[in-house]
Amino acid sequence: MNRSARSWRSTVLALLILAVLLFPVYWMINVSLQKNATSFTTTWFPVHLSLSGYRQALSDQGGHMLVSLIVALGATAISTTVATPAAWALAKFRLPGRGWIIFIALATQMIPGIVIANALYGTYNSLHLLNSLPGLILADASLGIPFSILLMRSFMTAVPGEILDAARVDGAGRLRAFLRIAVPVSRNGIITAALFSFLFAWSDFLFALTLTTTGSVTPITLGIYQYLGAQTEQWSPVMATAVIACAPSAILLVLAQRFIASGITGGAVK
Amino acid sequence: MTHTASPAGHSPASRARRRERAAQWLFLTPALLYMAAFFGYPIIKNIVMSFQDYSISSLYTGAAPFAGLLNYRAIFSSGLFGQLAWNTAVFTVVSLAGQFTIGLVLAVFFARNFPLNGVIRALLLLPWLIPLVASATVWRWMLGQDGVINTMLESLHLAPSTGVQWLASTSVALFAVILVNIWIGIPFNMVILYSGLREIPAEVNEAAALDGVGAITRFRYITWPMLRPVVTVVVVLGFIYTIKVIDIILVITGGGPANASQTLAVESYQLSFRTFLFGQGAAMGNILILISIILALVYLRFNRAALRTEGEL
Numbered sequence: 211m212n213r214s215a216r217s218w219r220s221t222v223l224a225l226l227i228l229a230v231l232l233f234p235v236y237w238m239i240n241v242s243l244q245k246n247a248t249s250f251t252t253t254w255f256p257v258h259l260s261l262s263g264y265r266q267a268l269s270d271q272g273g274h275m276l277v278s279l280i281v282a283l284g285a286t287a288i289s290t291t292v293a294t295p296a297a298w299a300l301a302k303f304r305l306p307g308r309g310w311i312i313f314i315a316l317a318t319q320m321i322p323g324i325v326i327a328n329a330l331y332g333t334y335n336s337l338h339l340l341n342s343l344p345g346l347i348l349a350d351a352s353l354g355i356p357f358s359i360l361l362m363r364s365f366m367t368a369v370p371g372e373i374l375d376a377a378r379v380d381g382a383g384r385l386r387a388f389l390r391i392a393v394p395v396s397r398n399g400i401i402t403a404a405l406f407s408f409l410f411a412w413s414d415f416l417f418a419l420t421l422t423t424t425g426s427v428t429p430i431t432l433g434i435y436q437y438l439g440a441q442t443e444q445w446s447p448v449m450a451t452a453v454i455a456c457a458p459s460a461i462l463l464v465l466a467q468r469f470i471a472s473g474i475t476g477g478a479v480k
Numbered sequence: 481m482t483h484t485a486s487p488a489g490h491s492p493a494s495r496a497r498r499r500e501r502a503a504q505w506l507f508l509t510p511a512l513l514y515m516a517a518f519f520g521y522p523i524i525k526n527i528v529m530s531f532q533d534y535s536i537s538s539l540y541t542g543a544a545p546f547a548g549l550l551n552y553r554a555i556f557s558s559g560l561f562g563q564l565a566w567n568t569a570v571f572t573v574v575s576l577a578g579q580f581t582i583g584l585v586l587a588v589f590f591a592r593n594f595p596l597n598g599v600i601r602a603l604l605l606l607p608w609l610i611p612l613v614a615s616a617t618v619w620r621w622m623l624g625q626d627g628v629i630n631t632m633l634e635s636l637h638l639a640p641s642t643g644v645q646w647l648a649s650t651s652v653a654l655f656a657v658i659l660v661n662i663w664i665g666i667p668f669n670m671v672i673l674y675s676g677l678r679e680i681p682a683e684v685n686e687a688a689a690l691d692g693v694g695a696i697t698r699f700r701y702i703t704w705p706m707l708r709p710v711v712t713v714v715v716v717l718g719f720i721y722t723i724k725v726i727d728i729i730l731v732i733t734g735g736g737p738a739n740a741s742q743t744l745a746v747e748s749y750q751l752s753f754r755t756f757l758f759g760q761g762a763a764m765g766n767i768l769i770l771i772s773i774i775l776a777l778v779y780l781r782f783n784r785a786a787l788r789t790e791g792e793l
Contacts, residue, residue, distance in 0.1 A: 220594035227586065228600050231666065235606055237628060238618040252628070296511035303504040311508065318519045319717075320772055322724035324748045325765035328758060329522035329529065335539050352518035359511060384503050413611035415727045420753055431613040435731060438617060445621055452614040459609035467602045470609070474671045 238456070242267075242449035252445075263446030264454075271451045274433035277343070278412055278455075281429055284347035285411035289354035290404045297362035297399075298392050302371065312363070315356040326352070327420035334421055341424045349417040354407030361406070361473060365399025366392070402469040405462055412458055430455045523769075529762035536756040544759070551763040560739065560747075568743040568771075571658055572722045578662035579718060580711075583669025588699070590670070591677045601674070608667035616731035619660045623647055623732070650740040653733050657741050660728055665721075669714055676710030677703070712783050716776055723772050744768045 241247045245260035300308050330349060331340070339345030373391055393400065418432040428436070434455060437448050463470055530551050532544040555561055590601050607615060622628050623646035630643035646656040680703060688698050724745050729735060735742035735750065745768055752761025 217592075217594035220589075220592060221596050221600075224590070224594065224597065224600045227589075228603055231604060231663070232606060234615060234618050234622060234663070235610070237622060238614070241618075241621070292510045292514050295507040299504055299507035303507070305501075305504055305508070311512070314515065318515060320720050320769070320776070321519055321523060322726075322745055322748070322765060322768055322772075324724070324726060324745055324752070324761075325526050325769060326518065326522040328748070328752045328761050328765055329525035330518075331752070332529075332534070332539055332758070333521075333525070336542070349518070352514065355511060355514055356519075384500075388507070409609060413613070415611070415613045416749075419730075420749075431611050434613050434617055438620070438731065448617060449621070452617050455614045456610040459611070460606065463602060463605060463609055470602075470605060474605075474608075474668065 235456070238449050238452050241445055242453045244446055246444065247446045247449070248444075260446075263450035266447040267450035267454060270437070270447060271430060271433045271454075274428050274430045275454060277427060278429040278431070280343060281346050281350055281414075282408050282412040282458075284343070285350035285354065286404050286408045288347065288351040289358055289407040289411075290400065292351070293355050293358035293403060293407075294362060294393065294396075294400055295388065297359045297403075298366055298388060298396070300359065301363045301366035301369070302392075312360070315359050318356045323416040324420075327416055331420060339421075341422050341426050343427055345421055346417060346427060346429070347411075349421055350411035350414050351407070353410040353414060353417075354403070357410070358403035358407055361403050362396065362399045365402075366396050369395050398469065401466070402473040405466055405469055406473050409459060409462065412455075526762045526765055529759055530766050532759050534757075534759040534762070538758070547759060551757075551759045552767075554760055555763055555767070560742075563739060564742055564744050564747050567654055567739075567741065568723065568745070570654060571661070571725070571741075571743055572719060574655075574658050575661045575665065575722050576715065576718050578658070579665035579669045580714065582662070582666050583714075584673050586666065586670045587673035587677055588703075590674055601670075604670065605667045607664055612664065612727040613731055615664060616660060616728045619663075620647070620732045623656050623660075647733055648737060650737050653737060653741040657729050657732050660732060661722065661725060664728070665718060669718065672710060672714050673707070676707050679710075680706045708783075712780070716779060719776065719779070720772060724768065744771075 240254070240256050241252055242263050243256035243259055243261070244252060245258060245262050247263070299305065300312060326349075334340045334345055337345075339348070369392070373395060413431065414429070415431040415435070418429045419435070422428060422432065430451065434448065434451050437451060529544070531547060531549070532538075533547040533550070534544040538544040586604070590597060624630075625643055625645065625648065627646075629646065630639060633639035634641055634643060644652060646652055684702055684706075685698055688702055689695075693701075725743070726745050726749055729741055729743060729746050730749070733741040735746045744764060748761050748764035748768060750761075751764055752758050
């Protein structure tokens with residue numbers, strides 16, 4: 211009894227911590243649901259519930275959301291396709307120099323995005339990739355590739371080698387063995403890596419800011435930033451857009467909670 | 481595998497082995513090419529650009545005359561570099577200290593068993609998962625002159641009735657962006673430190689507790705030393721991510737007022753993409769990379785030395 215009372219006290223304290231740390235998220239939702247929210251008119255709770263912020267957000271930013279979705283899906287597809295075989299090779303093949311490749315994948319995390327954007331701008335300009343969906347997709351895929359390689363490698367190292375040997379004895383080629391055996395048994399690692407690649411690309415701001423200049427390709431993050439320049443009086447649509455931009459993260463957290471937690475630790479520690 | 485010895489390596493076995501090796505490298509080729517194009521090439525091009533007079537006209541003519549050290553000289557002689565370096569140092573160090581301390585306290589707290597622990601811990605990840613632009617936007621609104629933070633502080637009599645000028649005061653703006661950056665980094669620190677704590681065998685702590693060793697002493701002499709490798713990972717990764725932060729600062733203060741919250745990374749962006757001095761932007765980016773490599777190496781080195789004296793390695 212004493213012990214369970216104490217553990218419930220911990221739960222109450224944990225809920226308080228949660229309330230403090232998630233207050234900005236609450237505030238975002240709260241403001242988004244109020245009509246014509248300004249600093250002076252905002253109330254603590256959305257008592258006069260209004261969806262006008264969302265209506266305006268959708269009409270102003272609906273296209274940007276679609277761009278974000280296309281870019282994020284495209285980047286995820288490329289990142290996963292490129293990283294999965296590489297992770298498998300680093301986990302299972304005794305290639306000379308594989309330690310170096312792992313080190314390089316780690317070291318890419320040190321390179322500031324602005325350095326990459328600065329160099330890519332001129333190159334993209336001459337390749338006609340500025341202000342284009344393929345250009346942004348290619349750049350955003352690079353955000354996920356090193357992380358995915360490191361993450362999936364740590365998952366795949368745990369796959370027992372005998373499974374593969376059995377397939378090889380059966381006469382399956384290296385690629386067949388990879389697609390038929392390695393990919394299914396590493397499914398959790400691949401899903402986790404893909405989720406993170408999606409979130410990285412969906413949240414990207416710097417490549418969108420630097421590699422698009424004309425407004426023909428504007429993802430949602432850039433849309434919010436431009437909103438900030440234009441609308442500092444009307445916060446309801448700004449916050450509604452922010453809430454919509456957060457939706458994929460929230461949905462993934464609910465649907466794929468264990469993948470997310472293992473992804474953060476797996477990508478960093480192992 | 482057959483063991484037919486062949487001096488020239490032309491036996492079927494060694495040819496098969498070479499084919500095998502080539503097939504294995506094919507798995508890595510796409511990733512290596514991608515990393516070469518999007519990390520290797522930009523690094524080299526950036527170094528070249530930093531020695532060129534690379535401006536907006538270079539984009540059309542393709543001509544960027546060699547400029548020697550002019551870009552670096554311009555950066556160091558602008559009179560701004562000292563302030564930018566100081567802002568970057570304060571931003572990075574205070575952010576890291578805040579994220580780590582709060583993350584560690586939360587990790588220790590959540591290492592206990594209590595109802596709803598897992599659900600609450602998962603929800604705490606949200607600030608780290610949502611797009612930085614979205615969270616920075618809501619913070620910008622909350623930190624405004626009449627924003628909710630000032631309303632709360634005023635009603636608790638913790639701030640003057642005019643409120644704190646979070647974003648408009650040159651002495652506060654840097655701390656406003658640090659505050660937001662700490663908030664964003666807490667979940668990352670907490671999750672990794674939490675998993676580190678779970679790896680420590682419970683028996684060690686329980687045995688010490690039975691011997692009457694107090695909780696703080698146990699943390700100091702058992703938990704902390706065993707957590708050290710994980711601490712290194714968190715600090716090094718946190719440092720690498722923090723020193724290159726751009727989005728948060730750009731959205732919340734834009735580096736202002738009067739460069740009060742401007743860092744080397746943000747300046748690199750503005751040199752290239754606001755004033756179109758791509759050469760100077762490249763030079764600033766290179767300085768940033770150099771600083772982060774040197775500091776990461778120094779930290780790792782000191783840390784290894786400290787671990788060795790503690791008899792860990």
